Amino acid sequence: MEGHGEVSMRGPRSLGVVIKLGTSSIVDEKTHEPLLSILTSIVETAVRLRKDGHKVIIVSSGAIGVGLRRMDVDRRPKHLSKLQALAAIGQCRLMSLWDSLFTHLRQPIAQILLTRNDIADRSRYLNAQNTIHELLDMGVIPIVNENDTLAVSEIKFGDNDTLSAITAAMVHADVLFLMTDVDCLYDKNPRTNPDAQPIEVVDDIGQLVADVSQAGSSLGTGGMSTKIVAARLATSAGVTTVITRSSNPGNIVKIVKHIQASRSPASLATQANAEDQGGASTTEDPMSVSTASLADLTVSTPLHTRFLPSPHPVRDRYFWILHGLRPHGTIYIDAGAHKALTGRAGLLPVGVVDVEGTFAQQEAVRICVVEKKRSTPGEDGKMWEGAATEVGRALVNYASFEIKQIKGHQSTEIKSLIGYADSEYIAQRESISLFSRESRPATPSREAMPEIAEVADAAEGSADEGEGAAL
Numbered sequence: 001m002e003g004h005g006e007v008s009m010r011g012p013r014s015l016g017v018v019i020k021l022g023t024s025s026i027v028d029e030k031t032h033e034p035l036l037s038i039l040t041s042i043v044e045t046a047v048r049l050r051k052d053g054h055k056v057i058i059v060s061s062g063a064i065g066v067g068l069r070r071m072d073v074d075r076r077p078k079h080l081s082k083l084q085a086l087a088a089i090g091q092c093r094l095m096s097l098w099d100s101l102f103t104h105l106r107q108p109i110a111q112i113l114l115t116r117n118d119i120a121d122r123s124r125y126l127n128a129q130n131t132i133h134e135l136l137d138m139g140v141i142p143i144v145n146e147n148d149t150l151a152v153s154e155i156k157f158g159d160n161d162t163l164s165a166i167t168a169a170m171v172h173a174d175v176l177f178l179m180t181d182v183d184c185l186y187d188k189n190p191r192t193n194p195d196a197q198p199i200e201v202v203d204d205i206g207q208l209v210a211d212v213s214q215a216g217s218s219l220g221t222g223g224m225s226t227k228i229v230a231a232r233l234a235t236s237a238g239v240t241t242v243i244t245r246s247s248n249p250g251n252i253v254k255i256v257k258h259i260q261a262s263r264s265p266a267s268l269a270t271q272a273n274a275e276d277q278g279g280a281s282t283t284e285d286p287m288s289v290s291t292a293s294l295a296d297l298t299v300s301t302p303l304h305t306r307f308l309p310s311p312h313p314v315r316d317r318y319f320w321i322l323h324g325l326r327p328h329g330t331i332y333i334d335a336g337a338h339k340a341l342t343g344r345a346g347l348l349p350v351g352v353v354d355v356e357g358t359f360a361q362q363e364a365v366r367i368c369v370v371e372k373k374r375s376t377p378g379e380d381g382k383m384w385e386g387a388a389t390e391v392g393r394a395l396v397n398y399a400s401f402e403i404k405q406i407k408g409h410q411s412t413e414i415k416s417l418i419g420y421a422d423s424e425y426i427a428q429r430e431s432i433s434l435f436s437r438e439s440r441p442a443t444p445s446r447e448a449m450p451e452i453a454e455v456a457d458a459a460e461g462s463a464d465e466g467e468g469a470a471l
């Protein structure tokens with residue numbers, strides 16, 4: 001917990017807590033005035049968590065909202081450059097607001113601004129990770145936002161739900177709070193269905209049936225669907241994810257106590273053991289309660305939705321390959337190659353059926369397993385038919401034009417086919433990351449990263465104006 005780099009924020013009694021606040025929790029939707037009572041309450045909550053020994057990171061939206069107020073602009077502008085200018089104006093005022101509130105409680109903070117490109121670059125990703133760990137070790141609360149000035153539409157996170165999930169995974173946080181304007185998820189829209197039932201615990205996000213029409217504002221880009229995408233990313237990395245109402249931040253402390261209490265001594269021992277061996281494990285067991293912490297459970301727990309972490313988290317370099325990188329193309333493989341990958345072998349040319357897109361060596365690609373191979377190209381030019389399911393991502397040893405020549409061949413033939421053979425593998429096993437059940441994208445064949453595609457869908461529905469409005 002105290003170390004740097006690829007180590008955990010975890011400790012037996014202290015948790016790493018990431019709190020994500022969307023624009024609608026920071027500024028009034030109409031007047032764009034800062035919501036001072038919520039911000040103050042978040043500050044008190046974060047300081048209380050620190051006093052209880054937890055490490056806290058805040059992911060704060062609101063730069064554009066604060067910028068609108070500062071410049072007396074009524075509506076989000078359409079154009080990206082105007083949004084970027086407003087974000088630049090608002091970000092420093094936002095941080096000055098956070099800093100003055102935290103200073104009353106003598107709590108130092110730091111600003112971290114990230115873009116998707118920073119995450120995609122391995123050394124920048126590790127630098128961000130190290131800096132955040134260093135800040136946490138110094139007792140500082142890092143406040144993270146997207147660097148809107150640099151982020152253009154194709155490479156932006158867009159909403160801060162995804163950014164908060166990637167941040168939580170990057171630092172091995174224990175809990176991610178996605179604060180919103182409803183108490184929790186419901187199975188139906190509670191505004192129109194009086195019999196709607198709250199969803200309190202989600203142990204299998206793949207089976208989740210929830211109403212996603214709740215939450216979201218005309219100022220922010222996220223909504224309930226981006227929160228579910230974020231929950232999928234975070235839980236796949238072993239981070240318990242909570243959706244709860246932002247208007248009562250004090251609830252965070254009660255929920256954290258509840259989560260702590262629901263960690264059994266046995267599971268804590270398993271976790272310590274896994275961490276000793278440099279491995280990962282998740283520990284939350286809703287059914288098992290530590291006797292030492294039983295009293296904590298008697299504290300009434302506010303309504304919230306809690307997504308339980310994956311028992312087989314994908315972390316560090318494997319998480320980064322899956323979610324940090326933008327794929328440049330797709331490699332289609334047969335069932336035999338897929339079986340080999342799940343058995344922890346590398347990807348050999350003989351198992352490759354087809355290649356799509358143009359990519360260079362060491363770029364990221366999607367790995368899709370095909371239902372049926374063809375012996376000759378079909379009318380659509382493809383070497384496969386039926387469904388293709390995305391099963392993972394990889395960093396490749398050969399460029400797309402080279403893989404087109406060596407696909408289906410034995411590795412011993414690589415040299416004679418393309419003139420050199422740096423590796424017998426298209427991708428080594430350590431450069432391949434397979435989706436867990438939780439992190440498997442819902443729309444595997446989409447051209448963009450799946451989480452970005454889903455986010456874009458959500459943004460389209462919530463942004464009030466055209467093209468540039470989804471910053």
Ligand SMILES: N[C@@H](CCC(=O)OP(=O)(O)O)C(=O)O
Nearest residue numbers: 022023062063064220221222
């Ligand atoms: N980075 C932008 C916020 C992006 C955004 O709208 O996020 P969210 O309010 O979480 O949907 C800002 O600070 O204004």
